[in-house]
Amino acid sequence: xxxxVIVFPGSNCDVDMYHAAxxxxxxxxxxxxxxxxSLEGFDAVLLPGGFSFGDYLxxxxxxxxxxIMNEVVKAAQARKPIxxxxxxxxxxxxxxxxxxxxxxxxxxxxxxxxVNLAVKNNETMFTSFYNQDEVIQIPIAHxxxxxxxxxxxxxSLKENNQIVFTYEGTNPNGSIEDIAGIINKxxxxxxxxxxxxRAVDPLLGGADxxxxxxxxxKQWRETYAVKA
Amino acid sequence: MYKVKVYVTLRExxxxxxxxAVKKSLDTMGYQAVEDVRIGKFMELTIEKTDxxxxxxxxxxxxxxxxxxxxxxxxxxxxESVVL
Numbered sequence: 001x002x003x004x005v006i007v008f009p010g011s012n013c014d015v016d017m018y019h020a021a022x023x024x025x026x027x028x029x030x031x032x033x034x035x036x037x038s039l040e041g042f043d044a045v046l047l048p049g050g051f052s053f054g055d056y057l058x059x060x061x062x063x064x065x066x067x068i069m070n071e072v073v074k075a076a077q078a079r080k081p082i083x084x085x086x087x088x089x090x091x092x093x094x095x096x097x098x099x100x101x102x103x104x105x106x107x108x109x110x111x112x113x114x115v116n117l118a119v120k121n122n123e124t125m126f127t128s129f130y131n132q133d134e135v136i137q138i139p140i141a142h143x144x145x146x147x148x149x150x151x152x153x154x155x156s157l158k159e160n161n162q163i164v165f166t167y168e169g170t171n172p173n174g175s176i177e178d179i180a181g182i183i184n185k186x187x188x189x190x191x192x193x194x195x196x197x198r199a200v201d202p203l204l205g206g207a208d209x210x211x212x213x214x215x216x217x218k219q220w221r222e223t224y225a226v227k228a
Numbered sequence: 229m230y231k232v233k234v235y236v237t238l239r240e241x242x243x244x245x246x247x248x249a250v251k252k253s254l255d256t257m258g259y260q261a262v263e264d265v266r267i268g269k270f271m272e273l274t275i276e277k278t279d280x281x282x283x284x285x286x287x288x289x290x291x292x293x294x295x296x297x298x299x300x301x302x303x304x305x306x307x308e309s310v311v312l
Contacts, residue, residue, distance in 0.1 A: 058296055065293070094296065101298035103238075104245050148242060148299055174245070
């Protein structure tokens with residue numbers, strides 16, 4: 001399986017994403033610069049965290065118009081797995097691939113620490129290795145992770161089981177319904193504020209994020225591997 | 229040429245954590261008469277005349293990039309500037 005790690009000017013978790021896919025999963029991975037115009041040959045897309053374009057205007061607002069995003073939209077339509085973490089999540093929201101928007105954290109502070117998450121939907125291609133309602137520990141690092149959507153969108157997210165991760169215990173940023181990660185209706189675009197790529201090895205303080213990446217590979221193998 | 233002023237603010241229905249913090253601070257300073265503070269963005273654009281209606285173009289830019297319609301409202305003022 002071949003992962004594309006999209007790199008915008010100001011991305012800073014691209015190396016961690018690459019490490020997760022290449023070294024931890026043992027799959028193929030390549031960096032793709034934001035002004036590239038093709039994602040041919042890639043099976044999945046990883047949008048890393050960071051501060052694309054300096055977070056100017058709004059987080060993700062400028063990155064969303066990078067040439068590569070046309071290809072990311074096409075990959076999403078082709079039902080390829082797309083994972084956006086932190087700034088990657090913000091880019092997916094701005095691009096309209098996921099509903100809602102981000103506000104500044106309620107505390108106005110940049111928060112960088114491990115948090116507990118509850119897996120609210122383990123029937124996605126990103127979460128099949130987790131148990132339903134399993135509590136996992138993944139680090140967050142953001143100043144704008146206060147997820148917001150209107151009442152109609154929230155109702156639709158719930159109805160379609162699109163809330164994948166919620167903060168367990170304390171909500172660090174004030175997000176609506178403690179939302180930490182959501183998936184699109186088709187089930188192939190996941191956006192989340194916590195960083196699973198920073199939790200793929202006990203050396204990093206925990207490996208709870210690794211199952212997320214493993215789930216992607218499992219689903220891909222089950223779909224595409226030739227059945228004997 | 230047109231001089232365009234664009235104002236972007238969080239929607240009334242969306243809590244503004246920055247505005248709330250500033251309001252609290254003003255309150256502590258003794259300005260208890262302040263009922264509400266909303267923080268927004270102000271942008272000045274200089275736009276060349278083209279075949280397209282400038283207002284239509286400004287609206288389009290506001291909706292596509294300058295504001296996020298999910299959480300923000302925008303308004304604008306368009307002034308035609310005379311080039312001497």
